[in-house]
Amino acid sequence: xxxxKQLGLNDLNKGTSTGxxxxxxxxxxxxxxxxxxxxxxxxxxxxxxxxxYEQVITTAQKAFESWRKMPAPQRGExxxxxxxxxxxxxxxxxxxxSWEMGKIYQEGLGEVQEMIDICDFAVGLSxxxxxxxxxxERPSHRMYDQxxxxxxxxxxxxxxxxxxxxxxxxxxxxVCGNVMVWKPSEKTPLTSIACQNIISKVLKDNHIDEGVxxxxxxxxxxxxxxxxxxxxxxxxxxxxTRMGKEVAAVVGQRLGKxxxxxxxxxxxxxxxxxxxxxxxxxxxxxxxxxxGQRCTSTRRLIIHKDVFEAVKSRILDIYKMIRIGNxxxxxxxxxxxxxxxxxxxxxxxxxxxxxxxxTVLYGGEVxxxxxxxxxxxxxxxxxLAENHYEIVQHETFAPILYLMTYETLDEAIALHNxxxxxxxxxxxxxxxxxxxxFLSALGSDCGIANVNIGTSGAEIGGAFGGEKETGGGRESxxxxxxxxMRRQTNTINWGTExxxxxxxxxxx
Numbered sequence: 151x152x153x154x155k156q157l158g159l160n161d162l163n164k165g166t167s168t169g170x171x172x173x174x175x176x177x178x179x180x181x182x183x184x185x186x187x188x189x190x191x192x193x194x195x196x197x198x199x200x201x202x203y204e205q206v207i208t209t210a211q212k213a214f215e216s217w218r219k220m221p222a223p224q225r226g227e228x229x230x231x232x233x234x235x236x237x238x239x240x241x242x243x244x245x246x247x248s249w250e251m252g253k254i255y256q257e258g259l260g261e262v263q264e265m266i267d268i269c270d271f272a273v274g275l276s277x278x279x280x281x282x283x284x285x286x287e288r289p290s291h292r293m294y295d296q297x298x299x300x301x302x303x304x305x306x307x308x309x310x311x312x313x314x315x316x317x318x319x320x321x322x323x324x325v326c327g328n329v330m331v332w333k334p335s336e337k338t339p340l341t342s343i344a345c346q347n348i349i350s351k352v353l354k355d356n357h358i359d360e361g362v363x364x365x366x367x368x369x370x371x372x373x374x375x376x377x378x379x380x381x382x383x384x385x386x387x388x389x390x391t392r393m394g395k396e397v398a399a400v401v402g403q404r405l406g407k408x409x410x411x412x413x414x415x416x417x418x419x420x421x422x423x424x425x426x427x428x429x430x431x432x433x434x435x436x437x438x439x440x441x442g443q444r445c446t447s448t449r450r451l452i453i454h455k456d457v458f459e460a461v462k463s464r465i466l467d468i469y470k471m472i473r474i475g476n477x478x479x480x481x482x483x484x485x486x487x488x489x490x491x492x493x494x495x496x497x498x499x500x501x502x503x504x505x506x507x508x509t510v511l512y513g514g515e516v517x518x519x520x521x522x523x524x525x526x527x528x529x530x531x532x533x534l535a536e537n538h539y540e541i542v543q544h545e546t547f548a549p550i551l552y553l554m555t556y557e558t559l560d561e562a563i564a565l566h567n568x569x570x571x572x573x574x575x576x577x578x579x580x581x582x583x584x585x586x587x588f589l590s591a592l593g594s595d596c597g598i599a600n601v602n603i604g605t606s607g608a609e610i611g612g613a614f615g616g617e618k619e620t621g622g623g624r625e626s627x628x629x630x631x632x633x634x635m636r637r638q639t640n641t642i643n644w645g646t647e648x649x650x651x652x653x654x655x656x657x658x
Contacts, residue, residue: 151249153242157344159193181367183340186252186486187476189524195339198366203375206364210302210329211381213361218299218327225325226276231352232321233269236262239348243313243341245478250338251312252485252526253440254477265317267610268626272321275631279326290645297635299327300407304376306387306397309488310443310547312338313345315411318614318625319386323634324362331364331382333373337488342367380404384634387411388445391545391571391619398621409633410621411614413545414573416596416605417450419562419588421579422457425602429578430464432604433551438472438484438530439606442549443492445620446574446598446606450535450542452562455555462532462553466512469532475521486526487548496528496548499541503550508535508542514550537565545571559584567595573616574598574605597624 154160179197184190198206217225236243240262248258281296303323307316312334320330334342342365349363366372376382377400386409387397394412401408418436420429436448453461477485487493493516500514514531521527530549535542542552556562566575575596577588585601587593597616598608608614613628615621624630650656 151245153245153249154192156242157239157246158347159246159340159344181336181339183250183338185249186488186524186526187249187478189526192250193340195343195367197368198372200375203366203372206331206361206366207302207379207381209361210331210364213359214299214301214329216359217329217362220327222276222279222325222327225327226273228352228356228358229269229276229321229324230273231356232349233266233273235348235352236266236269239344240266243344243348246341246344247312248477248485250340251309252477252488253310253443254482254485255480257440258477261311261314264314264610265321268317268321271610271627272325275322276325279631279635286641287651288643288649290643290647291649292642292644293640295637295639297326297632297637300383300634300636301328302382302384303328303330303634304379304382304385305330305332306373306376306385306389307332307334307342308388309335309337310440310445311388312341315388315625316342316345318610319409319634320363322626322631323384326631326634328384328634329362329364331366331376333366333368333376336367336369339367374400377401378404380406383407384409386623386625391621394619394621407633408621409615409623409625411445411616411623411625412619412621413571414445414447414605414616414620415449415543415545415569415571416446416574416576417452417566417569418448418575418605419452419556419566419577419579420454420457420461421559421562421577421581421584422454423581423584424457424578425580426457426460426464428602430461430468432576432578433465434468434472436604436606437551438469438549441484441487441528442530443488443547444606446608447549448551448576448605449545450537450552450554450566450569452537452554452556452565454562455557458553458555462511465532465551465553469512469530472530474517474527474529484530484549486524487528488526490525492548493526493528495546496531496550499544499546499548499550500531500533502541503533503535503539503552506536506539506541508533508539508552511553537568543569559587563588563593570619571616572596572618573620574600574608576600576603576605578602596620597622
């Protein structure tokens with residue numbers, strides 16, 4: 151495949167890697183990446199050993215000494231060039247994301263565009279790392295606060311967005327003066343190496359220490375080396391709530407900092423005052439896009455009883471037309487799940503739903519036959535359910551949409567907030583009062599709340615993240631950059647006296 155060659159991955163079937171600084175090169179243990187599209191082997195990479203991990207951390211520490219001294223706008227210039235390099239490789243990297251992860255090509259391109267967008271955002275940010283000035287109560291004194299880089303930012307990313315979420319962290323942390331060590335999902339290791347190849351050329355062309363952007367590969371053991379390492383003051387981890395709780399406990403034990411982007415159990419409320427067609431289109435995209443493997447996927451649909459039948463009928467009509475298959479085919483809307491374990495989880499969830507009294511209205515089958523031989527393709531499911539069902543309360547990373555009804559807005563909001571996760575949310579209504587109530591303190595308890603758009607498709611400019619068991623972290627836009635820095639308050643006495651605060655007298 152041409153995109154494999156363009157991204158410098160054509161020798162990976164030999165089990166080799168791209169350099170000692172970034173990942174293991176002499177270890178016999180390997181991770182082999184198989185495409186969920188057809189089960190074919192894409193390539194193999196070596197697993198980072200403990201000795202190599204120590205070399206990576208030492209390399210990153212050394213790089214930090216020079217990187218933090220570079221003025222922030224100059225760091226921004228390096229990120230600008232990385233953005234341009236991503237533009238040049240957008241098509242190839244988008245295809246690799248699609249081939250290794252399984253999302254359709256348009257979504258693969260969209261993920262790379264997110265990387266480009268965050269580079270642009272970070273370039274502007276490099277000239278806006280603002281502090282504040284305050285008036286001192288003491289005469290001839292000046293007070294202000296400022297922000298300094300933390301050091302090494304450890305990034306643990308998930309398979310479903312193998313490059314975009316890493317870039318949200320990396321580009322902001324980079325302009326803030328940090329260096330990065332990235333542990334990608336073992337399910338999508340090749341996209342990480344492709345990104346390293348792109349970045350390494352930019353660093354080399356600018357005579358920048360390669361240790362600014364480091365990569366390690368492996369399973370949770372490799373990740374645990376980083377989470378327990380006091381030399382890594384910040385861990386940004388994306389994944390399940392279970393994983394996040396473990397990371398939070400370990401990093402908190404050493405009083406480190408965390409950014410946690412964990413599970414979502416996202417709902418859309420469809421009012422009787424909604425534009426129904428608009429709401430249905432957003433629901434379908436949110437529920438079946440990336441085969442339901444987004445943290446922002448729409449999993450619950452809370453529909454006013456007066457429009458329930460109309461909404462249900464329209465959704466079922468659309469589901470019956472969804473094209474499932476090879477994600478690189480332009481006609482495909484839904485690709486495969488990441489692996490057969492994900493398929494099993496979906497089947498178990500549907501079984502549990504029926505045991506609790508729910509009904510599968512459409513879909514849910516594992517597809518077989520030509521093009522579906524590897525067992526990773528499923529028919530997205532539409533179900534009738536109650537919010538209190540245990541399986542509904544649980545996030546199943548698969549295309550399952552639960553339908554339920556409500557009568558009053560207060561009831562809808564209670565159903566919406568009645569889960570332990572709190573990532574993304576939406577209401578479809580043309581009623582101003584309903585919309586504003588949903589966005590108020592009386593409404594959605596999620597980190598993201600939308601009106602007349604779905605739960606998926608966040609823009610770079612806004613801070614991304616959620617509340618409750620979603621972890622409370624924020625990445626990407628707004629002032630998320632502050633999480634990658636340490637805050638310092640400064641007071642300067644430019645007078646000839648030494649007055650104390652609060653009027654304290656202490657004469658010696």
